[in-house]
Amino acid sequence: QVRLVESGGGAVQPGGSLRLSCVASGFAVSQYLVGWARQVPGKDLEWIAGIYRDGSTTYSNSVKGRFTISREPAKNTVWLQMNSLLPEDTGVYTCPRGSIRGQGTQVTVAS
Secondary structure (H helix, E strand, O other): OOEEEEEOOEEEOOOOOEEEEEEEEOOOHHHOOEEEEEEOOOOOOEEEEEEOOOOOEEEOOOOOOOEEEEEEHHHOEEEEEEOOOOHHHOEEEEOOEOOEOOOOEEEEEOO
């Protein structure tokens, strides 16, 4: 059974950093495209980062240069390092694999 569990969210001031983790089970993260997306109430789900089987990465313009996606196959985990956080980064962050995603972790950026 495919399962994804996100954690690492929290409250941080603008300019701060957080590192999110996505622990997968039921499949190997190195064998699939796994990404990060965020949901803000009233807005569509926004795909913000992805890491492909070959290790290449992609980012939305809204986070490029500030966020870094990586994976650790030994822990079957995908990470999202978020730096220089902005209030507009606030939302629930999930790690989709196709149409499957976890419950998400809340990130709040505020003074």
